Amino acid sequence: MTEATGSTTKRSDLPRQAGRDPVISVRDLKVRYGERTVLDGVSLDIYQGETMVILGGSGSGKTTLLRHMEGLERPAEGSVTVKGVDLGTASRTTLTALRRSMGVSFQSAAMFNSMTVGDNVALPLLEHSTLAESTIRVMVRIKLQQVGLTHVEDLYPTQLSGGMRKRASLARALALDPEILFFDEPSAGLDPVIAAGLDDLILHLKSAFSITIVVVTHELTSAFLIADRMCMIYEGKILAVGTVDEIRSNPDPRVQQFIRREADQPSEASSRYIVGA
């Protein structure tokens, strides 16, 4: 590996979570699909109010890890505990109750295609709150505005662009003012201005409501901006966990390769590209 191009930006030390119980605690999680081991003994703690960014190459198992923390998959080996509930043994009803405090935005947006965008965002509120319908409509408009969408309530998800769908699904995840938010690549496919707006939204959420946020992202600039701590997954294992500065100065060459965006086994061409950058 070549010399470090580490930026000199110093972040003021964020409040460390020492002494607190983790909200989400993953222990020795192993996930296999057939012959293939996707996660191979992952352990990770996420504390109340922090923003954890999960980094890792495509297909490294980030979405899989997230789905286990959301309780959408039961851990076959190892354990996942969220707010003290063991997701491996929790009953269907317990899981459902737990999920009321979670907001999830999927990598594929996963909007309900048979409902309008407005109804999509309204659904959790209609189902889980006792608010009046007119209040809910106002809240839907506010949530959509937060992600930079206006006048889309009456459109169907298929009538939106990919990026708009993605943002609408963020609005839906925010609808119930959750305690824990899961974002799977929130800014993938968004233009830089909107992506920056999304970063601001996440920063606002965490400063104003001290929500626990778990974000999977490939956007390194955004990752370094919003994260309190980050972890990097590589070949089904957690390679590094730590604060932004700890990750930046992590000696592992694979971590450095990732955060400096170098291609595999730098060839003539790619090293020239890096020097030029």
Place this chain on the structure above:
Amino acid sequence: MTLLESVGRFSIRQAEYIGRLAIQFWYCLRFSVRASPFQGRGLRWQRTLRQMGDIGVRSLPVLCLVSGATGMIMALQAGAELRRFGAMEAIVTMVGTTMTRELGPLMAAIVVIGRSGSAISAEVATMAVTEELDALRAMALDPIDFVLVPKYLAMLVMLPCLTVMSVFSGILAGGVFAYFTLDLTLLAYLSRTAEILLMRDIVSGLVKAVIFGSIIVHVSCLEGFTVSGGPVGVGHSTTSAVVKSIFLVVLADLLCTTFFYFFWR
């Protein structure tokens, strides 16, 4: 050894399937209780009403045609034999009881499998493939509660209704035949039929309708929930929902008929 092995594997798969159906049915019953129109916002009730339109009203024309044709076929076939014995009068009994006990519910079920069973499994499977079911679960809505229960309640109401219509059109078609061959007016034919039919016939027809409806919704939804292999899987799950529903409906019909034959004469 390999034969034993494959038989064993087959049995395990079937047992697993039945187990899954049973679990799904159990959760469905638990959630159904909450779907009363007086609880919460009545959203579940609205969804149920919409499903009733889908399942019931739109199947009616084709069902009447199918059952009418079936009634007519039966009258023709029976007539061809009964003519030789000079016992044409027996047609009224035959058409009336067979339609009410057997063919009315069966034809209704077959038509509903073709129209709604396939649509249900395609809809649910698509929702599974596009992660919509995961999205539901993630917002603390159980897919069984949100997707299956409205369809199930709608089916429980609509299939017996459709069965009544099916029976009626079958009997009516028999009446048309009787009018031309027996010189029996339609009114006389209908009142004869009403005399012949026992409570037992009507109840057994409706009991079958309820059982068939449960089978159709649960099998179709289970195929949808357990879809695998992306969009291609949606097609597979639709096909197997139809095939399994037809098989299980006929099997249940056999069991019911046997039961009524021995235990309620």
